[in-house]
Amino acid sequence: MLFIADLCAFYGEFQALFGVNITVKQGEVTSIVGPNGAGKSTLLRAVSGLVRTEGRIEFEGQNLRKIPAHRIVDLGLAHVPEGRGLFPYLTVRENLELGSHVPRARPFRAKNMEWVYHLFPRLLERERQLAHTLSGGEQQMVAIGRGLMSRPKLLILDEPSIGLAPKMVSVLFNVIEEIRREGVTVLLVEQNVHRALMASESAYVIENGAMVLSGSGSELLQSPQLQEAFLGLAQDEMR
Amino acid sequence: MNNLSQILVNGLLIGGVYALSAIGLTLVFGVMRVINFAHGEFLMLGGYASYYLFTLWGIDPILSIPLTILLVGPIGWLVQKYLVARVMHSNHLNQILLTLGISIILQNAALLLFTGDHVSAPVSYGSSSVTLGPVTVGVARLIAFGLGIGLSALLYMILTKTEVGRVLRAVAQNDVSARLMGINVEQIYLLTYVVSASLAAVSGALTSVIMYVHPLVGFQFIVKDFAIVVLGGLGSVPGAVLGALLLGVVESFVGTVVPNGGGWAEGISFVAIIVTLLIRPKGLFGVE
Amino acid sequence: MALLRRYAGLIIFAVVMLLFPFFADDYSLHIGVTILMAAALGASWNLLTLTGQLSLGHAAFYGLGAYTAALLTSKLGTPPLLAIPIGGLVAAASSLVIGSITLRMRGIYLAITTLAFAEALRVATINLPSITNGAVGVTVNALFDGEKAGAYFVMAAIAFLIALGTQWIFQSPLHFAFTAIRENQEAAAMLGIDLTRYKLLAFGLSAFGTGLVGGFYPYYVTYIVPDNVFGMHISVTAQVYALFGGLYTVMGPVVGAGVLEVMNEFLRQHLEQASLLVYGVVLVATIVFFPGGIVGSLKQLWRRREAKRAHVKTTESL
Numbered sequence: 001m002l003f004i005a006d007l008c009a010f011y012g013e014f015q016a017l018f019g020v021n022i023t024v025k026q027g028e029v030t031s032i033v034g035p036n037g038a039g040k041s042t043l044l045r046a047v048s049g050l051v052r053t054e055g056r057i058e059f060e061g062q063n064l065r066k067i068p069a070h071r072i073v074d075l076g077l078a079h080v081p082e083g084r085g086l087f088p089y090l091t092v093r094e095n096l097e098l099g100s101h102v103p104r105a106r107p108f109r110a111k112n113m114e115w116v117y118h119l120f121p122r123l124l125e126r127e128r129q130l131a132h133t134l135s136g137g138e139q140q141m142v143a144i145g146r147g148l149m150s151r152p153k154l155l156i157l158d159e160p161s162i163g164l165a166p167k168m169v170s171v172l173f174n175v176i177e178e179i180r181r182e183g184v185t186v187l188l189v190e191q192n193v194h195r196a197l198m199a200s201e202s203a204y205v206i207e208n209g210a211m212v213l214s215g216s217g218s219e220l221l222q223s224p225q226l227q228e229a230f231l232g233l234a235q236d237e238m239r
Numbered sequence: 240m241n242n243l244s245q246i247l248v249n250g251l252l253i254g255g256v257y258a259l260s261a262i263g264l265t266l267v268f269g270v271m272r273v274i275n276f277a278h279g280e281f282l283m284l285g286g287y288a289s290y291y292l293f294t295l296w297g298i299d300p301i302l303s304i305p306l307t308i309l310l311v312g313p314i315g316w317l318v319q320k321y322l323v324a325r326v327m328h329s330n331h332l333n334q335i336l337l338t339l340g341i342s343i344i345l346q347n348a349a350l351l352l353f354t355g356d357h358v359s360a361p362v363s364y365g366s367s368s369v370t371l372g373p374v375t376v377g378v379a380r381l382i383a384f385g386l387g388i389g390l391s392a393l394l395y396m397i398l399t400k401t402e403v404g405r406v407l408r409a410v411a412q413n414d415v416s417a418r419l420m421g422i423n424v425e426q427i428y429l430l431t432y433v434v435s436a437s438l439a440a441v442s443g444a445l446t447s448v449i450m451y452v453h454p455l456v457g458f459q460f461i462v463k464d465f466a467i468v469v470l471g472g473l474g475s476v477p478g479a480v481l482g483a484l485l486l487g488v489v490e491s492f493v494g495t496v497v498p499n500g501g502g503w504a505e506g507i508s509f510v511a512i513i514v515t516l517l518i519r520p521k522g523l524f525g526v527e
Numbered sequence: 528m529a530l531l532r533r534y535a536g537l538i539i540f541a542v543v544m545l546l547f548p549f550f551a552d553d554y555s556l557h558i559g560v561t562i563l564m565a566a567a568l569g570a571s572w573n574l575l576t577l578t579g580q581l582s583l584g585h586a587a588f589y590g591l592g593a594y595t596a597a598l599l600t601s602k603l604g605t606p607p608l609l610a611i612p613i614g615g616l617v618a619a620a621s622s623l624v625i626g627s628i629t630l631r632m633r634g635i636y637l638a639i640t641t642l643a644f645a646e647a648l649r650v651a652t653i654n655l656p657s658i659t660n661g662a663v664g665v666t667v668n669a670l671f672d673g674e675k676a677g678a679y680f681v682m683a684a685i686a687f688l689i690a691l692g693t694q695w696i697f698q699s700p701l702h703f704a705f706t707a708i709r710e711n712q713e714a715a716a717m718l719g720i721d722l723t724r725y726k727l728l729a730f731g732l733s734a735f736g737t738g739l740v741g742g743f744y745p746y747y748v749t750y751i752v753p754d755n756v757f758g759m760h761i762s763v764t765a766q767v768y769a770l771f772g773g774l775y776t777v778m779g780p781v782v783g784a785g786v787l788e789v790m791n792e793f794l795r796q797h798l799e800q801a802s803l804l805v806y807g808v809v810l811v812a813t814i815v816f817f818p819g820g821i822v823g824s825l826k827q828l829w830r831r832r833e834a835k836r837a838h839v840k841t842t843e844s845l
């Protein structure tokens with residue numbers, strides 16, 4: 001569904017990605033892990049057309065690099081950015097409504113909102129509240145819900161579990177599972193390596209802007225290299 | 240004669256005209272984070288447009304407002320598309336100096352085209368007035384005030400109740416996320432700038448009826464506009480309306496109570512800016 | 528050698544300035560004075576901008592300098608050569624007031640406040656006729672009974688002083704402090720740089736220079752009115768010279784002033800009144816097309832050539 005080859009990405013003169021190859025298969029959860037500053041977010045931004053790139057990015061056979069950022073959503077791809085990127089002084093409902101701004105999703109706004117409220121009943125209670133007044137977990141729900149409002153074929157999540165209490169993390173991964181069951185393909189970037197790999201069919205490890213490992217989630221979980229690279233993190237998780 | 244209510248009403252009436260132009264300035268700042276020093280020049284252009292529509296074809300400046308917008312809006316479009324858009328990601332210094340440069344170009348082009356003469360549209364109702372209890376108000380000023388407040392309210396409704404309003408506020412709050420929602424941010428900037436220029440142009444049309452238009456009128460107004468948006472909090476539309484009414488009233492008081500006070504308008508603006516920034520940098524009214 | 532290169536701009540400036548009068552008639556001397564005033568104005572504004580503080584109200588300091596000097600002479604008979612520096616000092620003092628008020632303001636607020644400050648002084652001058660003669664203005668006698676060369680050398684001294692001061696700042700620890708504040712105020716504070724002190728110092732120096740030029744002006748034209756010396760055009764032209772010549776450089780404002788004033792003089796003969804229009808175009812074009820200005824662009828060209836030469840050398844030695 002999403003095919004990335006020889007991808008390089010740049011911030012001005014600075015090169016952040018050096019020839020990355022990744023394939024996301026329809027109906028699967030694919031995760032990307034790696035240390036801080038490895039270029040994970042940059043990779044996602046490249047897909048959404050927010051950074052200058054070279055190489056190939058294809059979504060359902062279309063060359064995303066030729067399509068301006070604001071038209072990419074309309075192809076059925078939603079990106080929930082790192083740090084949530086909410087509109088802080090808009091209400092929860094307004095935030096969600098903007099998730100279905102694109103022409104493809106506008107007619108289904110009411111239906112999709114019902115779906116999102118079904119996934120996150122909590123948000124219905126907070127509907128009229130300004131986004132910045134919510135708790136961290138609730139804000140993350142709004143961010144994911146806003147992404148789902150376009151009923152995307154591919155949902156991109158950048159570190160959704162960051163800053164969440166352990167209980168909320170479990171809720172989050174349950175929701176990811178449920179979203180996938182409803183037919184949404186998920187591309188997930190996580191620092192919570194263990195959980196991410198458990199939830200994924202395929203996974204990639206990137207470091208310093210290049211891919212160092214790939215395989216199925218369970219393969220990587222067994223991989224000694226990965227154990228080594230993420231010893232600290234992994235042990236935290238194993239407990 | 241110079242009773243309190245009269246002074247108050249005079250101030251509020253003129254504040255309604257200030258409001259339109261100030262909203263335009265605050266809107267561009269709120270959405271684009273650019274402080275537009277060329278804003279006053281759109282007011283000036285609007286003033287001349289309506290003046291010439293009146294003197295050449297006899298169209299009433301109030302009725303010709305749509306035409307005025309049609310004349311001035313495209314200039315705003317060109318300025319944003321080919322100039323301001325290039326410094327959107329630049330530093331404040333470049334943004335300010337660029338818009339200042341545009342302002343100087345428009346001012347001096349107007350000076351060459353229209354000469355430095357003060358002109359106004361001598362409409363038939365220009366000197367008629369109505370008396371309500373203790374206050375007497377000019378009909379033209381009343382109409383100008385009504386239009387100013389009416390359009391401000393309309394804009395506020397659009398911003399808070401419609402999809403395009405939501406989109407504008409979204410871009411103002413987080414432009415990257417707005418892009419991720421499939422919003423064409425550059426197009427929103429263009430729209431914002433054109434709407435802002437149009438609001439200034441309407442303000443200019445009203446000015447051509449109740450005051451005078453000259454090449455530097457925009458500069459006079461932008462100093463007031465700055466005071467107003469600082470009073471109301473940069474980027475806040477309701478704040479701009481309240482700030483405009485407040486400035487109008489204060490000017491009216493000073494103009495009546497202080498001998499020769501009418502000449503002090505820019506001084507009042509400066510004091511308003513300093514005092515506000517010192518005591519409440521986010522504006523007096525604290526509305527988002 | 529390095530020293531010579533560092534001072535090259537300043538030395539050329541001094542030599543040209545000193546030799547010029549020997550070849551100039553009155554008209555050329557007048558152009559010379561205009562250029563020097565412009566250069567001094569641009570250089571003064573540039574000094575403040577070094578700290579990242581953007582003033583749109585340098586007309587305030589210019590006008591204060593002009594009015595202080597002119598009123599001292601016309602009301603108290605103070606000799607011009609004393610009145611001019613006093614004008615500079617009054618401007619500097621006022622800048623410390625406005626500078627401390629705006630100390631914590633972000634760029635845009637500072638720009639708005641300084642612009643309104645200049646406007647407020649303009650209307651105050653108009654509306655306080657008992658002190659300032661109001662809109663009628665102030666008349667003084669010309670410097671050295673209108674002897675152009677004398678006026679030229681006074682202005683040359685002022686301009687050179689400002690250029691020298693700028694060069695001195697560029698070589699002193701001040702340059703580091705100013706640049707650090709401009710690039711990142713918070714980081715500068717963490718490095719232990721006293722923001723208040725350096726920001727006010729820049730304000731004071733910049734306003735002093737501007738006040739000197741303003742102080743000189745009445746004795747050159749013999750007559751000032753508020754709109755003339757407190758007008759927005761003063762603030763704008765100061766920026767245009769600096770920006771066009773090259774922001775944050777020593778000689779940029781001087782070069783910018785020279786080129787623009789010569790061009791302006793030429794245009795004046797063809798296009799009456801169009802000079803500010805042209806400045807607006809220059810301002811916009813500089814920002815959009817070559818943000819480094821003349822000196823900045825030349826430096827960049829030079830650096831590229833050096834880099835290329837260095838590159839050639841290393842490949843040859845391989």
Ligand SMILES: Nc1ncnc2c1ncn2[C@@H]1O[C@H](COP(=O)(O)OP(=O)(O)O)[C@@H](O)[C@H]1O
Nearest residue numbers: 011014016034035036037038039040041042043
């Ligand atoms: N806006 C930016 N400008 C310049 N460099 C950036 C920017 N964003 C990220 N980088 C750099 O790109 C590299 C990759 O960053 P990022 O993709 O955010 O890493 P990750 O998400 O894996 O933590 C880092 O070295 C980071 O410093």
Ligand SMILES: [Mg+2]
Nearest residue numbers: 040041042082
């Ligand atoms: Mg990241």
